Amino acid sequence: MNKRLLSIGLAVLVSAGYSLSAFAQAKPETLVKQRQSAMVLQGKYFGPLGGMAQGKVPYDQAVVARNAGYLDALSRMAWDGFNPNTKDVKSAALPAVYSDTAKFKEAQDHFISEASKLAAVSKSGDEAAVKAQIGAVGKTCGGCHENFREKQ
Numbered sequence: 825m826n827k828r829l830l831s832i833g834l835a836v837l838v839s840a841g842y843s844l845s846a847f848a849q850a851k852p853e854t855l856v857k858q859r860q861s862a863m864v865l866q867g868k869y870f871g872p873l874g875g876m877a878q879g880k881v882p883y884d885q886a887v888v889a890r891n892a893g894y895l896d897a898l899s900r901m902a903w904d905g906f907n908p909n910t911k912d913v914k915s916a917a918l919p920a921v922y923s924d925t926a927k928f929k930e931a932q933d934h935f936i937s938e939a940s941k942l943a944a945v946s947k948s949g950d951e952a953a954v955k956a957q958i959g960a961v962g963k964t965c966g967g968c969h970e971n972f973r974e975k976q
């Protein structure tokens with residue numbers, strides 16, 4: 825890339841509120857906001873699938889395949905936001921997030937693996953298998969919230 829373009833690119837990054845070091849040292853409040861945003865998007869893209877699995881929303885193969893792909897990516901995004909330096913920021917995360925880290929990590933891995941299976945099976949067009957896998961993903965959301973999120 826030529827130097828002028830590179831410096832314009834960096835200027836845009838900085839004016840968007842990022843400096844290169846900020847990626848490594850985001851403020852705790854920012855990390856909390858980002859992890860909650862990832863969760864909100866998980867809710868957005870999982871919600872209709874949950875409805876389809878329960879027969880409340882008509883089954884739509886194209887929406888399933890798209891949302892499952894988004895969820896596969898989103899399932900990996902929130903976790904670095906649960907940095908110990910965010911412990912004292914007000915949020916719905918329970919203290920167990922920072923004390924029972926092995927169990928929290930296990931719940932993340934379980935979710936990532938089920939979301940990844942859903943992305944794979946969503947391409948098959950096998951409605952019954954897709955609905956069963958949507959249920960499996962939903963259980964991983966609920967299971968983690970049960971142990972690691974304040975009751976809503």
Ligand code: HEC
Nearest residue numbers: 860863866867870915916917931932935964965968972973
């Ligand atoms: C490994 C644990 C874990 C998994 C898996 C998980 N969550 Fe969460 N979720 C949390 C925690 C912890 C919070 C509270 C975060 C906070 O307040 O900073 C949360 C918060 C949320 C919120 C509220 C966000 C806000 O602040 O407005 C939504 C919505 C949500 N999760 C949806 C989902 C959905 C949908 C799934 C599955 C597709 C899911 N989560 C999977 C742990 C998890």
